[in-house]
Amino acid sequence: MKILFMGTPEFAVPCLDMLVNEGYNVIGAVTQPDKPKGRGHKLSQPPVKEYAVSKGIPVFQPSNLKNGSFKDDLENLNPDLIVVVAYGKILPKYILDYPKYGCINVHASLLPKYRGAGPIQWCIINGEKETGITTMYMDEGMDxxxxxLKKKISIGEDETAGELHDRLSVLGAEVLKETVGLLEKGPIPREPQPHHEATYAPMLDKSISRINWSKPAIEIKNLVRGVNPWPVAYTYYKDQCMKVWSVDIEECCTDEVPGTILKYINNKGLAVKAGDKYCIIIKEVQFEGGKRMGIDEYLRGHSIIYGECLS
Structure with a gap:
């Protein structure tokens, strides 16, 4: 069985690695074009490309699939199966219809919940206790x-999107291995999604990560976890942007305005009033032009005025 792999970020690499290590005939890897990165805007290869090149797998980086420019390559490759993992573009019908065994996608949620580009981040932001991996046959819709197949995992109380991403990428490879194994043996389970239960997880941008201190403490903590490591939660102290990397929650009895800096609690962090009877304990910060550091370290060289309000 000839397999064409389509994927772009680090999340997709364990799935491709599994196919290679299991001895499947991976005839090519389709990924997004190289993009400028960092201050020097040097062109950076997608992680899937880096891995494919290291294994001698032919790489294809079409800038546009809809215009049919990939048709000739597709016909030359003649895949029996296309595996798609976080590729980043909607596949047109001519690709979906081409392979004998269809196009199989590995999605980082328990479908039909959290369709879209940001399922890992949004399930944490929304306070979910579990998530997982779903493999599915692709059609012209979005997920x-x-x-x-579906496999569930629990989400840790303090787990960040980055940590969950890493665990799901490993689970994704395991579920894909089982899926392709079933496909080789014959007809495999095929369950239509209950579309009325669908929820969506749009791509994140920096606007989502600004902290609203009037919200309950648990919602603020979930936001901080869900946007770590990108785009990172932030607030403003004296008109200076302060990124907030990690927090805890503690009950507090005060009628201060939400966002008020209450006190420093030794070996815990900086207490800030939330929109309910709890306060947020800020543990790690990063100010403009500075490095990420624990609040203890920051306060050894800087002062923060209690009673000031974070905006």
Whole structure:
């Protein structure tokens, strides 16, 4: 069985690695074009490309799939199966219809919940206790195809999106291995999604990560976890942007305005009033032009005025 792999970020690499290590005939890797990165805007290769090149797998980086420019390459490759993992673009019908065994997608949620580009981050932001991986047959919709396999995992109380991403990428490879194994043996389970239960997880941008101190403490903590490591929660102290990397929650009895800096608690962090009877304990910060550091370290060289309000 000839497999064409389509994926772009680090999340997709364990799935490609599994296919290679299991001895499958991976005939090519399709990924996004190289993009400028960092202050020097040097072109950076997608992680899937770096891995594919290291294994001698031919790499294809079409800038546009809809215009049919990839048709010739597709016909030359003639895949029996296309595996898609976080590729980043909607596949047109001519690709979806081409392979004998269809196009199978590995999605980082328990479909139909959290369709879209940001399922890992949004499930944490929304306070979910569990998530998982779903493999599915792809159709022309966004994550709307018939489901094949699902595997659940619990989300840790303090787990960040970055940590959950790493665990799900490993689980994704495991579920894909089982899915392709079933496909080799014959007809595999195919369950239509209950579309009325669908929720969506749009791509994140920096606007989502600004802290609203009038919200309950648990919602603020979930936001901080869900946007770590990108785009990172932030607030303003004296008109200076302060990124907030990690926090705890503690009950507090005060009628201060939400966002008020209450006190420093030794070996814990900086207490800030939330919109309920709790306060946020800020543990790690990063000010403009500075490095990420624990609040203890920051306060050894800087002062923060209690009673000031974070905006």
């Amino acid at each position: 709307t195809g018939d489901m094949i």
